[in-house]
Amino acid sequence: MGLIQLLFLTTLWLVAVKARLNSRQPSGYIPSRIVGGSDVPVGESVPYQVSMQYSTRGGYTHFCGGSIIAPDRILTAAHCCEGLNASRMSVVAGIRNLDERGGQRSQVVSYAIHPNYKELETSDIAVLTIQPPLVFNNVSVGLIAFNDKQFVGGGVPVSLTGWGLRLPVPFPFFDNVNYPNTLQRMSYHTISNDLCRASGMDSVTETEICARGPFRGACSGDSGGPLVRNDNGEIKQVGVVSYGLVVCGLFVSPDVYTRVSTFSDWLQERVDA
Incomplete structure (x- = not known):
């Protein structure tokens, strides 16, 4: 070196x-x-990956990631949710590029943060409930x-x-x-x-x-x-x-x-x- x-x-x-x-x-x-x-190469998908996005005056902004564990449930970190307004949160599945229009967008209805969560200490995990449920095709959108x-x-x-x-x-x-x-x-x-x-x-x-x-x-x-x-x-x-x-x-x-x-x-x- x-x-x-x-x-x-x-x-x-x-x-x-x-x-x-x-x-x-x-x-x-x-x-x-x-x-x-x-x-990620063109034509290849990561079907369980989602972008968590927040609604602002300028449009939707990516701020966290997440993974699909059920058609209407997303796994993410607690600190991605704590204190945020669920009505301004959504997830986008089935995309490779953030500016793609072909993905599936679902609204976050609510989120559950683990009761033992302490920032930078333990249990930094949460589950989002979304609507409408995602439609799986086992290619670009699917479970992990x-x-x-x-x-x-x-x-x-x-x-x-x-x-x-x-x-x-x-x-x-x-x-x-x-x-x-x-x-x-x-x-x-x-x-x-x-x-x-x-x-x-x-x-x-x-x-x-x-x-x-x-x-x-x-x-x-x-x-x-x-x-x-x-x-x-x-x-x-x-x-x-x-x-x-x-x-x-x-x-x-x-x-x-x-x-x-x-x-x-x-x-x-x-x-x-």
Whole structure:
């Protein structure tokens, strides 16, 4: 590693001294996105992925991600919902680009936040109820498996999708690079919770799962989105994007996800309600 690169990384690390949520909240959070990802190829779909959007005077604005767990239920992060007006929230399914018109838009009727939720501590998970229900075609719109109770440890290959910043921080005058409309995908590996805590995420509990990779990771705007693994050909959701450090995508900085297996019974209750 060259001296200039080392100094740059050191500067970023010194800036990244506090945790940040990974959402682009309508109340004014700085928008940012997946670092180190690449465009989902043309003609390929991520059928369980949705964009959560907020109605403003200028139209709909993407601010979080989510995943489809039933025709009328969306899994996301609690901090993507808390304090927001459900009547101004909607989700869009079946799109690759945020400016596409061919997707399905449904209104958020209500949301349920886990009763144990504490910001940056635990249970950052929520379920949206939407209307009308989504129409599945098993190509561009479909379910993600969420009720596997297997505990995922370290060293497991996982992937993340979302509409996010490609860079660790948003650079001025480079909006076309910072904020692509195309769905991004990035792969890396989980790490053990012990290693996650030793890497600066002191408050991580067994209700969370961590992952990291060189110059890649989640960022604001990706919150609520699905972390998935391939289990013998079946795609299963293992995490929900929760939080990380201020500067995204540093190898020394793990991403923290809500561990879906911990909440599978609660999620099933919300689906059956």
